[in-house]
Amino acid sequence: MNPGHGWTDYQQRLGRVIAYLHDHLDEPLDLHRLAEVAHLSPYHWHRVYHALHGETIAVTVRRLRLHWATGYLANTSLPVEQLARRCGYPNAQSFARAFRTAYGMSPLQYRQHGNHVAFRTAQAASAAPAGYEVSVREIPRVRLAGLDHKGSYIAIGKAFERSYVQLAARGQVGPASRWIAEYFDDPSSVPERQLCSRAGLSVPDSAEVVPPLVAFEVGGGPCAVLRHRGPYATMRAAYQWLYGHWLVNSGHEVGDAPVFEEYLNNPRDTAPADLLTDICLPLARATAAR
Incomplete structure (x- = not known):
């Protein structure tokens, strides 16, 4: 067997998983469905993913969901409950816990004090935002x-x-x-x-x-x-x-x-x-x- 070809094949399979995640972040995480997307055994595919990507599939999903959440918080006025559902969380409480762990503040605190606020304040005051040039x-x-x-x-x-x-x-x-x-x-x-x-x-x-x-x-x-x-x-x-x-x-x-x-x-x-x-x-x- 060609080792390079094998590595490539696994990367391509897991690339399909990443693409699927981006399109289904608002849905519950189903490991068996992801195994089907990867065309790998449900007993082993997540170990392969962790070995090649350097993080577990759960960490990837959490990172991507919170990435979307920061965009909603910074750029919309969506209520946190609705925002949480759009990002795949069953309720605002579980979303808030995950967000605080990653960002050190609650979603509402981030909406009011995140780094995006510095640019809006600076533009209103016709000044440069502190710490940026x-x-x-x-x-x-x-x-x-x-x-x-x-x-x-x-x-x-x-x-x-x-x-x-x-x-x-x-x-x-x-x-x-x-x-x-x-x-x-x-x-x-x-x-x-x-x-x-x-x-x-x-x-x-x-x-x-x-x-x-x-x-x-x-x-x-x-x-x-x-x-x-x-x-x-x-x-x-x-x-x-x-x-x-x-x-x-x-x-x-x-x-x-x-x-x-x-x-x-x-x-x-x-x-x-x-x-x-x-x-x-x-x-x-x-x-x-x-």
């Missing part, structure tokens, strides 16, 4: 291989997982691989189901990109870079501040390229409050005065 710098071109994603930006992790499986199968993933996504639409003006984005991992210029993966590039020019600390799902307020305050007061002009994000650490082994993301807004290159 924007740097304008040249971002070297990065070649990536990945997949298109349509729908909620919160679910782009599914495209990342599928891209990773395809690239890992070809030995194109390493410690230096960079995880980057570009976002084509404004979620406040485009229906969620129509939002378009793309996620991928960096690859060398010489690397062959095999379908269904697509090759794309980001960078290669000046960008305004805002380093965001905290959960991915709460960055909408940071975008509103970046465009609505920083850009219009900066003297810079936006470039003809979509905004992109680079994820600097791994949510599997990083506390949500410590996740680091560079939001990169392409800018037009300044022209010399005549």
Whole structure:
């Protein structure tokens, strides 16, 4: 048997599980159903998952559900009871316990005091949020291989997982691989189901990109870079501040390229409050005065 082929086969099977989870987070966790999705024995598949992914399936589900929950808390006024059900919790009490364990505060406290509030307060006061700054710098071109994603930006992790499986199968993933996504639409003006984005991992210029993966590039020019600390799902307020305050007061002009994000650490082994993301807004290159 070819060991590489066997590893690839297991990764692809478990990649189907991750995709299924993203689409069914509001449903009860059924280990037997997940075993069917993976086409593996219910006696062994979760051990394989833990060994390859570095976390149990229960931890993955909890992480993804709370990821969605932070987005609802930061960007909607949904009551906690309703929000809990949308995220797969049977009641507000069980959701609140899980949320407090992960974030150190209750859901309502997070809605009122989470890091997204700093950007909204700053925009209202026409100031910079405490602890954040924007740097304008040249971002070297990065070649990536990945997949298109349509729908909620919160679910782009599914495209990342599928891209990773395809690239890992070809030995194109390493410690230096960079995880980057570009976002084509404004979620406040485009229906969620129509939002378009793309996620991928960096690859060398010489690397062959095999379908269904697509090759794309980001960078290669000046960008305004805002380093965001905290959960991915709460960055909408940071975008509103970046465009609505920083850009219009900066003297810079936006470039003809979509905004992109680079994820600097791994949510599997990083506390949500410590996740680091560079939001990169392409800018037009300044022209010399005549």
